[in-house]
Amino acid sequence: MIRTNRVKTMTRAAIFEKREERRALYISRFFISDYIGLGVLKSIISITFAFILGICAWAVYHAEDLEEMITAMTLEGLIELGEQTLGWYILVLAGFLAITVTVCIVRYQKAQKRLKGYRSHLRKLMKSYQEEGTAKEQTL
Numbered sequence: 001m002i003r004t005n006r007v008k009t010m011t012r013a014a015i016f017e018k019r020e021e022r023r024a025l026y027i028s029r030f031f032i033s034d035y036i037g038l039g040v041l042k043s044i045i046s047i048t049f050a051f052i053l054g055i056c057a058w059a060v061y062h063a064e065d066l067e068e069m070i071t072a073m074t075l076e077g078l079i080e081l082g083e084q085t086l087g088w089y090i091l092v093l094a095g096f097l098a099i100t101v102t103v104c105i106v107r108y109q110k111a112q113k114r115l116k117g118y119r120s121h122l123r124k125l126m127k128s129y130q131e132e133g134t135a136k137e138q139t140l
Contacts, residue, residue, distance in 0.1 A: 010125060027111040039104040040097055047096050051089050 027035060059066055073081070 023107075024111040024114045027108055028115055030108075032105070032108050035108050036101055036104045039100050043096055043100040044093065047093055048089075051092060055085070 030038070070078070
């Protein structure tokens with residue numbers, strides 16, 4: 001006999017699994033610290049690559065001026081230029097990492113909230129099967 005309540009619950013759970021498989025179910029595999037750490041690591045790699053690419057693009061655009069400036073600089077001037085570049089890199093990195101941590105925390109919390117509903121559907125389903133099992137035992 002088909003139980004409509006059970007079919008509805010199964011359908012809701014299946015829809016959630018299909019729709020949220022990439023987001024909520026993926027995120028739920030991690031502890032929050034691990035998820036944030038993974039996000040930070042991805043951001044560090046991306047930001048470093050983008051910063052180096054940006055410096056290269058700027059250097060190509062200002063190649064003549066940069067060549068004249070570097071030939072006229074002393075060792076102390078080059079060290080100062082390196083320190084300024086490193087300072088800008090750290091500033092950009094810190095800003096983007098703050099954004100990354102915030103986004104990761106919000107995503108994790110939303111995923112946990114969505115998973116509560118999914119777990120409640122699974123509990124209803126399990127309870128339905130248990131009730132059916134006890135009803136069968138009583139009839140025997």
